[in-house]
Amino acid sequence: MxxxxxxxxxxxxxxxxxxxxxxxxxxxxxxxxxxxxxAQTQDYKKYDVVLLMGVGIGAAPMISIVKDILNNIKDKEEEEENPLENDTTLQKNKSGSNNFRTTRAYFYWVIGEQGSFDWFKGVLNEAAEMDKNGVIEMHNYCTSVYEEGDDRSAIVTALQRLNHAKNGVDVVSGTRVISHFGKPDWQNVYKQIAFNHTGSRIGQSYSFSSFL
Incomplete structure (x- = not known):
């Protein structure tokens, strides 16, 4: 529409x-x-690094931000290469695109059932294709499968890694984003991001539409 x-x-x-x-x-x-x-996500541009978390269909606004980050980075690179190309570029600079600070983002999507990956399969693949410089680190988590490291999920994990290395597609989600099993270890996620980006302005946003 x-x-x-x-x-x-x-x-x-x-x-x-x-x-x-x-x-x-x-x-x-x-x-x-x-x-x-x-929504709280609309001010993400003020942060150097952003952590985006979505549960179930709540991933929708987070994925919107993922695409927006990639588009803004692309526009900023084009403006820096051709700062005086035309009046439109100058107007974009004046309108605030130069206030865009984000250089790195982490996206975590947690779902209950494998079939839910179909909701945003096309968008995730599009974002992965756009992200030529590896700006966005994306993670899918499926809670209906046993935790990683569990013997019952070891075979699935082995096949998953092999297929992704060979074809670039995850067998669980059907996307280019590798899927994990169980729930994220949020304490470790926060700790690792803080360690990797010491001195950076870090923001987080989450959208939970269901309980897993």
Whole structure:
């Protein structure tokens, strides 16, 4: 669907969409939009490093930020290469794109069932393809499978690693992002990010839509 005229938003914001039932005599559905509403993620550009965490369908705004980071980095690189190319570039600099600080991001998506990976399979692959410089570190976690290191998941893990090394595709999620089993060790995640980015301004954002 195309954006209504005058509709402005920031990545990470959300809106409510209502689509009424379509009768046999109607060609197009009547769609009502309420929003956009603000979210904590919309200020991510103020941070050098961001940690994005999504549970279930709550990953949607986090993935939006992932794509926005990659697009902003690409725009910033193009502006630095051609600072006086045209008036549009100059206007973008004046409008605040030079306030973009993020240089590194970590994305964690936790789901309960393997089939849920299909929700964002295309978007995850697109983001992985866009990320030529390895700016985004992405992790998928499936809690319905035994923890990594458990003998019952060892065979799956071995096949998973082999297939990803050979074909670049994870057999569990069907994406280019390697999947892990169980839940993330958040304490270790925080500790490692803090260790890797000492002195950096680090922000985090999470969206939990279900309990696992």
């Amino acid at each position: 195309s954006k209504p005229q005058g509709f402005k938003y920031k990545s990470g914001q959300y809106m409510f969409v209502n689509c009424a039932d379509v009768s046999p005599n109607e060609c197009f559905p009547r769609v009502l939009i309420d929003g956009p509403y603000g």
